[in-house]
Amino acid sequence: MTKSPFVGRLAGFSAGDIVVAGGKGANLGELIRNGFPVPDGFVVTTQAYAALLGSTPLGAKLAELLQSGADGASIRAEFAATAVPPEIRAAVADAYAQLGSKPVAVRSSATAEDLPGAAFAGQQDTYLNVVGEDAVIKAVTDCWASLWTDRAIAYRQRQGIDAHEVAIAVVVQEMVPAEIAGVMFSANPVTGARDEIVVDASSGLGEAVVSGLVTPDHYVLDGAGRLMAYAPGRREVVIHAYDDGGTGEDQGTADLEPSLSPAQLAELAWLARQSAELFGRPQDMEWAVAGGRVYILQSRPMTALPPQPLKLNRFQKLMGPFFLEMFTQRPYPLDVSGWMDRGIGAMLRGMAGSVGVRFPTIEQLLPEEDGVVVRLVPPIPRPTLRTLVAPLSIALRVHRFKPEKWTEDGRFAAFLAEVEQLNARDPEPLRWQEVIRLAEDAFAAIHWITELRAAYLPGAFIPQGKLRLLLLLLGKPRLAAALIAGAETRTSQANRGLEQLAEGVRTNADLSAAFNELAPADLLVRLLEPEFAGFRADFDAFVAEYGHRETVSVVLSSAPTWSAAPDVVLSLVKAMLGERHQGADQTGQALRELERHPALRFEPLRRQVLSAVTSSKTGTAFREDSHFYATKLLPPLRRALLELGQRLAAAGVLEDADQVHHLRFNELQAMTRYEGALPAAERGRYRRVVLAREAKRRELEGIPLLPMDALFPGRRRHGNALVSGTAASAGRAAGRVRVIRSPADFGTLASGEILVCPYTNPSWTPLFQRAAAVVVDAGGLGSHAAIVAREYGIPAVMGTGTGTKVLQDGQQVLVDGSAGLVLPDGDGHA
Numbered sequence: 109m110t111k112s113p114f115v116g117r118l119a120g121f122s123a124g125d126i127v128v129a130g131g132k133g134a135n136l137g138e139l140i141r142n143g144f145p146v147p148d149g150f151v152v153t154t155q156a157y158a159a160l161l162g163s164t165p166l167g168a169k170l171a172e173l174l175q176s177g178a179d180g181a182s183i184r185a186e187f188a189a190t191a192v193p194p195e196i197r198a199a200v201a202d203a204y205a206q207l208g209s210k211p212v213a214v215r216s217s218a219t220a221e222d223l224p225g226a227a228f229a230g231q232q233d234t235y236l237n238v239v240g241e242d243a244v245i246k247a248v249t250d251c252w253a254s255l256w257t258d259r260a261i262a263y264r265q266r267q268g269i270d271a272h273e274v275a276i277a278v279v280v281q282e283m284v285p286a287e288i289a290g291v292m293f294s295a296n297p298v299t300g301a302r303d304e305i306v307v308d309a310s311s312g313l314g315e316a317v318v319s320g321l322v323t324p325d326h327y328v329l330d331g332a333g334r335l336m337a338y339a340p341g342r343r344e345v346v347i348h349a350y351d352d353g354g355t356g357e358d359q360g361t362a363d364l365e366p367s368l369s370p371a372q373l374a375e376l377a378w379l380a381r382q383s384a385e386l387f388g389r390p391q392d393m394e395w396a397v398a399g400g401r402v403y404i405l406q407s408r409p410m411t412a413l414p415p416q417p418l419k420l421n422r423f424q425k426l427m428g429p430f431f432l433e434m435f436t437q438r439p440y441p442l443d444v445s446g447w448m449d450r451g452i453g454a455m456l457r458g459m460a461g462s463v464g465v466r467f468p469t470i471e472q473l474l475p476e477e478d479g480v481v482v483r484l485v486p487p488i489p490r491p492t493l494r495t496l497v498a499p500l501s502i503a504l505r506v507h508r509f510k511p512e513k514w515t516e517d518g519r520f521a522a523f524l525a526e527v528e529q530l531n532a533r534d535p536e537p538l539r540w541q542e543v544i545r546l547a548e549d550a551f552a553a554i555h556w557i558t559e560l561r562a563a564y565l566p567g568a569f570i571p572q573g574k575l576r577l578l579l580l581l582l583g584k585p586r587l588a589a590a591l592i593a594g595a596e597t598r599t600s601q602a603n604r605g606l607e608q609l610a611e612g613v614r615t616n617a618d619l620s621a622a623f624n625e626l627a628p629a630d631l632l633v634r635l636l637e638p639e640f641a642g643f644r645a646d647f648d649a650f651v652a653e654y655g656h657r658e659t660v661s662v663v664l665s666s667a668p669t670w671s672a673a674p675d676v677v678l679s680l681v682k683a684m685l686g687e688r689h690q691g692a693d694q695t696g697q698a699l700r701e702l703e704r705h706p707a708l709r710f711e712p713l714r715r716q717v718l719s720a721v722t723s724s725k726t727g728t729a730f731r732e733d734s735h736f737y738a739t740k741l742l743p744p745l746r747r748a749l750l751e752l753g754q755r756l757a758a759a760g761v762l763e764d765a766d767q768v769h770h771l772r773f774n775e776l777q778a779m780t781r782y783e784g785a786l787p788a789a790e791r792g793r794y795r796r797v798v799l800a801r802e803a804k805r806r807e808l809e810g811i812p813l814l815p816m817d818a819l820f821p822g823r824r825r826h827g828n829a830l831v832s833g834t835a836a837s838a839g840r841a842a843g844r845v846r847v848i849r850s851p852a853d854f855g856t857l858a859s860g861e862i863l864v865c866p867y868t869n870p871s872w873t874p875l876f877q878r879a880a881a882v883v884v885d886a887g888g889l890g891s892h893a894a895i896v897a898r899e900y901g902i903p904a905v906m907g908t909g910t911g912t913k914v915l916q917d918g919q920q921v922l923v924d925g926s927a928g929l930v931l932p933d934g935d936g937h938a
Contacts, residue, residue, distance in 0.1 A: 428819040708820050
């Protein structure tokens with residue numbers, strides 16, 4: 109083949125040549141180099157595409173069309189009207205002749221194609237069974253133009269890929285006259301199992317399978333290629349190649365016999381495993397069989413692949429709901445490397461270490477692929493020799509540190525003083541390194557809460573253990589959860605504050621009308637008017653006191669707090685305008701039932717039991733309030749991180765400040781030597797990193813961090829129950845379903861409706877004052893939702909796994925919080 113910058117032998121490229129050969133060409137070249145059975149061919153390089161734009165008027169015209177926002181058809185028309193420069197045409201013709209002028213397949217190979225998180229499957233065009241020099245040249249031109257189909261443009265926009273930066277190569281290969289062809293995956297794309305290989309096959313060319321024209325034979329193989337499951341296809345059509353070029357379709361015939369032999373399946377499985385090993389990740393491959401020989405036509409990274417199925421032990425299943433309640437959204441790289449590792453993670457490690465237990469690393473808890481968290485692995489704490497002396501240490505702490513006095517501890521005052529200092533440091537005038545130091549100081553300040561929790565939590569939990577033991581001896585263990593509820597906490601105070609704001613709205617006709625008519629975002633603007641100055645002052649005072657509360661999760665610095673999202677607070681006020689739903693006084697009923705127990709006529713025992721109840725409530729309040737105060741670090745930390753984001757956006761590294769969450773904290777630290785003024789090469793590198801992580805994150809949309817069936821593998825529907833879960837708060841309530849998926853939906857809940865949600869945290873609890881019952885996908889008996897539901901006396905079912913999917917807005921249901929069931933209403937259960 110004549111040496112040319114415009115054309116290169118396929119075998120001459122490798123995985124590192126994406127810029128020249130595109131994703132498909134680079135991967136195929138790597139396969140050939142490693143001995144895979146890939147049809148011979150050549151690549152029309154991206155330099156040919158660049159020369160087309162640079163040596164003809166097409167380049168300027170394309171820039172003009174992109175500037176004007178023209179559609180794909182207009183751009184492709186310009187490609188069709190532009191003659192291929194003679195030097196490119198001669199190079200392609202020479203390469204085609206050296207290939208023997210055989211029938212070929214001509215496939216697009218974009219530089220952003222076949223990458224992790226952006227496979228571009230089907231976005232550019234493929235032309236099969238192309239015969240003759242002129243036909244090959246036209247197919248190459250059509251491939252170039254296919255970079256500008258409306259579907260390809262839309263896909264690149266969704267992936268955040270700049271239209272000016274993308275280029276395209278074209279792969280020209282000997283045509284394989286397939287008798288059988290299809291696709292295969294080196295991991296199960298549905299379950300994520302890496303030890304399974306899935307093959308889809310049908311008669312004729314593989315285009316029928318790829319384009320979805322047929323129901324293919326479906327094979328699931330083990331790692332050795334042995335058949336585990338088989339479903340026959342219907343082979344509705346067969347695509348075949350014509351002798352003089354082009355393809356056609358014939359009516360297929362259903363055949364229940366497998367189209368592939370055991371030997372062919374074993375070979376395909378072997379090739380799938382080898383390709384995954386070569387590229388270091390599971391592969392999505394196209395293959396064909398002709399003349400009894402297997403060929404590989406394409407190999408690219410699998411996208412949207414679930415993680416390997418988890419097998420949890422009993423302890424992990426017990427702790428899973430607690431962690432799942434914290435990890436309600438996929439953390440960003442900056443969450444993981446910053447607040448979660450250096451803040452909350454440091455606190456958990458410190459608390460575990462105080463009893464001689466080694467807590468898993470953040471990498472073990474939240475494994476990543478391509479810099480993005482793919483799953484949550486419930487931790488298995490590891491005891492050490494120090495654990496042997498932990499009982500003595502715990503006993504000393506119980507004796508020394510009383511939870512009811514924790515706010516009198518000097519460490520608490522030191523923490524509040526440090527928070528005040530952090531809030532006083534405006535990051536805007538600081539140098540880059542000083543802003544980094546501000547974030548580091550916010551991380552470090554968690555040590556006060558760590559020390560306080562390590563000191564006082566034993567005194568919070570031991571009384572609860574004592575109470576449960578006493579109740580067990582009295583034959584009343586079921587009363588424990590209700591008796592512990594109802595403690596006075598900062599959360600309950602915040603909820604009363606919201607109720608007072610709602611009362612202020614009710615007593616002002618104009619304000620009430622504004623709340624009824626306007627969305628929360630519009631309300632924020634309306635409240636600036638002088639006539640609402642009184643309410644605005646009360647609202648500002650509330651946000652000043654409670655604005656550090658998380659909207660999503662205490663572990664996510666990427667999510668706004670109430671002060672950063674005041675519309676969320678207004679949504680809560682709006683939800684509370686309706687009549688308050690009166691739930692049962694579960695705590696009072698439980699206490700009265702306990703006090704009637706004959707054994708409590710013995711005064712010393714009565715004092716012991718009631719003291720345990722009081723101490724248990726105090727312990728619950730400490731756990732809740734120490735959480736509340738820990739979130740005070742989030743606003744100054746977020747200000748520092750977003751300031752860095754704004755500077756990187758101004759420098760052209762990011763499109764907006766929020767994209768900073770796609771970077772890791774150590775990457776931000778590494779920029780210190782530039783004081784934010786990165787060299788052009790560094791700016792481009794970080795921009796590509798952010799785009800790749802954004803693409804990976806989109807790829808994982810819809811894949812849960814921890815599948816519910818891993819936590820509750822044995823959970824089944826009971827009788828005519830719509831969903832079932834953990835019985836978390838007793839009682840029954842009927843009403844209409846209202847699905848609330850995020851804080852943005854808070855204002856849609858009406859009084860007396862059944863609140864159905866994926867998770868809760870303390871910022872959700874004001875809704876419980878209006879809901880008749882609560883049904884939650886995640887969480888367990890000790891979760892915030894369960895505790896607050898018991899406080900308000902409403903039924904609650906936790907850990908349903910599927911409540912938000914199965915139940916629909918407006919659906920009439922009966923929630924049985926005692927049995928953990930959600931039933932159709934009106935079936936005799938009321």
